[in-house]
Amino acid sequence: MLLLLLTALTAHAQHSALRGVLQNNEGEAIVFANVALFSAADSSLQKVETTDEAGVFHIQGLKAGDYYLKASYLGYDDLQRSGIHMEDGRPLDLGVLKFSPGAVALAEATVTASRAMIEIKADRTVFNVSGTINSTGDDALSLMRKAPGVTVDNNDNISVLGRSGVLLYVDGKRLPLTGEDLSNYLQNLPAEQIDRIEIITNPGAKYEAEGNAGIIDIRLKKDKNLGANGTLSTTYSQGKKHRANVNASGNYRNKRFNTFGTLGLADGAGFNDMLFLSYQNNLVLDEINSHRHEWKNAYYRLGTDFFLGNHHTIGFLAEGGLNETSNRSFNRITLANENAPTMIDSILVANSMADHDRNRQSYNLNYRYDNRKGRSLNIDLDYGNFQNDTKRLQPNRYYDASESVLLTEVINSFKTPTDIDIYTFKVDFENELWGGTLGIGSKLSKVVSDNTFLFFDEIGGASVRNDRLSNRFKYDEKVYAGYLNYARSLSKKWQFSAGLRAEKTDATGDLEAFLPDLQEPPVVLNYLSWFPSAGLSWQLAEKHNLALNYGRRINRPDYNVLNPFNNQISQLSYEKGNPFLRPEIVNNLELGYTLAYRYNFKIGYSRTTDQITRLIAPDEDDPRAGFITWANLADQTIFNLSISAPVQIMEKWNAYFNASASRLDNQADYGDGAIVDVQAFTYSIYQQHTFDLPAGFKAEVSGYYSGPGVWGGVFLYESSWSLNLGLQRKFMEERLNVRLSVNDIFYESGWDGYSDFNGLLAYGSGRWDSRRASLSLSYNFGNQNVKSRKRQTGIEDEAGRVGE
Secondary structure, three states: OHHHHHHHHHHOOOOOOEEEEEEOOOOOEOOOOEEEEEEOOOOOEEEEEEOOOOOEEEEOOOOOEEEEEEEEOOOEOOEEEEEEEEEOOEOEEEEEEEOOEOOOOOOOOOOOOOOOOEEEOOOOEEEEOOOOHHHOOOEHHHHHHHOOOEEEOOOOOEEEOOEEOOEEEEOOEEOOOOHHHHHHHHHOOEHHHEEEEEEEOOOOOOOOOEOOOOEEEEEEOOOOEOEEEEEEEEEEEEOOOEEEEEEEEEEEEOOOEEEEEEEEEEEEEEEEEEEEEEEEOOEEEEEEEEEEEEEEEEEEEEEEEEEEOOOEEEEEEEEEEEEEEEEEEEEEEEEEEOOEEEEEEEEEEOOEEEEEEEEEEEEEEEEEEEOOOOOEEEEEEEEEEEEEEEEEEEEEEEEOOOOOOEEEEEEEEEEOOEEEEEEEEEEEEEEEEOOEEEEEEEEEEEEEEEEEEEEEEEEOOEEEEOOOOOEEEEEEEEEEEEEEEEEEEOOOOEEEEEEEEEEEEEEEEEEEEOOHHHOOOOEEEEEEEEEEEEEEEEEEEOOEEEEEEEEEEEEOOOHHHHOOOEEEEEOOEEEEOOOOOOOEEEEEEEEEEEEOOOEEEEEEEEEEEOOEEEEEEEOOOOOOOEEEEEEEOOEEEEEEEEEEEEEEEEOOEEEEEEEEEEEEEEEEEOOOOOEEEEEEEEEEEEEEEEEEOHHHOEEEEEEEEEOOEEEOOOEEEOOEEEEEEEEEEEEOOOOEEEEEEEEOOOOOOOEEEEEEEOOEEEEEEEEEOOOEEEEEEEEEEEOOOOEOOOOOOOOEOOOOOEOO
């Protein structure tokens, strides 16, 4: 009813706006032409827009006065229209404006440009992966480590600007995976399939409120060329272990439809080595964890968009993947008394084997209406299914100090299938109202996660299910959301936006124990939350801009952290969930300053209540054992600063620098002396240098340095860094692209640090297969030079200022 009411109101609303249509002399639309509006009084540039696919331009928020317009497009003479008089509250339609053919006819013209590796936009930071030489051979998780303001800890948890709880999207769709499932997905997504990574630290009301640190949206490559086009690429990467993949993508596009698809195959191997030295209950435990894994996976993506006239589009998308991973782990723990640490009491050796089969499928049906005059309607229907079947065998063998006499042996095996179904319906409507843009929408989502944890004792060659340590955990979450957002220009220099989102959460975590005395009541979460957001920008002067943004967000505990049963790495090391976790709420405030449209500075403040974090603690029953669990901190406070600057050092030497720093304060008191009182200052610096060399070669030198900081609630880590080199050359009229890269040359991207909490002092360090050389070949075929969308940038007014 509210949507219908607003539609009726906007039909009668008056606008101070200017529109028109650009065509050539044959009546064909001129798409993505530059349109600049100047003041007739002093010839100052007022606004720059581009035409859409129908050749329509629309300039909003204009004051009363006299103007003139200039439009330009490659191959045509500039078009100028003077005598434009605007009145307050009255829109003006210039109708059809036609270009004349240019006086100079070009047989062929090629305009080339390189995207900046990092783009800072009003609401997001864009990390352009495609074309970056040093991304060759990487996966999505490795790229996260290189992205500005993003850190990845030793458990593959991702944080942004020091804040945990980031939400992962792929092509604008939320990825419902968490924990190990998310890590495996990202590690099996090759960098060659990724176009860019968008980092949205303070999303508006249109986005769902989940994710305290904001949203990271992984945008996959798409081809928008007319006709039949495609790309075939392959990469081989070698460190201590190998990786290889081959990807084929293609599309066919005309004026009625665009169909596209991608197929990828990959296999590889890797390792992850970790060392821990722990002091607890007057014992010293010296632990070695060495993990080896091999994988094979296949990925597909197929979709079609149907263009029903100039205003309607219907599309569908199906994608999925299969993954088989085999893990072999070596775990060895020596136990000694703290008063005599060199006198070993016993040694636990737990060498385990695990096989994982993962299958994911997702489907999307989309309808979009856009009248090219500021009114649009978008409807999405989504369904996704994620299956994970894991089988693991874990012998636990205790030896004497010489490791020659077997004292005891306990062999366990595990079967842990997981089945996740996600249903989503989303509608978004936008329309012009009172000189601005009104957005209204709703989203309904349902997530059902069925997790079975079967624990077996291996006795005499037979598997006997241990019902005391087995369970089934079913998590059912429904979220009903609606939002309202409004944005407009207050004046030539001031713009504002404000929004409000409401989300009703209805979730149940039902633990089904196999023994009646272990049965627990369901965990029920039922609450309504409000999430305001607001933004204000001020153009101080021609090359100076300030932006202030505020947002409130939530992070709900999921099935991985709620299940209370133990998932053991060995008999002395395990992890378990916490069914009593509360959702965490964060308030974010950011102030940004942009200088000369290139140099960006941002300071931020965030305060989180009931912060969900990982803690390492000693076992209450076994003095030798320790475990990892999840708990709510009382609060977490973070101040952060980030700076980004592209610099042209010489004509053929371009550089990009990004630096960020955060101060973090974690506070909690769990009673009985279990106190968290941790403060830390952390920083990171990333830089990339690109050199144009003779004979068409291009070189790239990039690297980062990450200072000390905090992972989870109490783990203090030390600094790490990495240096990467790359070389690129294109052949065969630039259809064949050959890239060679070497990552982490000095092998310094590992981690080390310590945790001191509740009587457990643990020192740890880790390394993985980060130092590697990669060779990539990519060949483009088809009508690569026939674009359905043509862009032209760089209109300058009489004073020489760049308008767009």
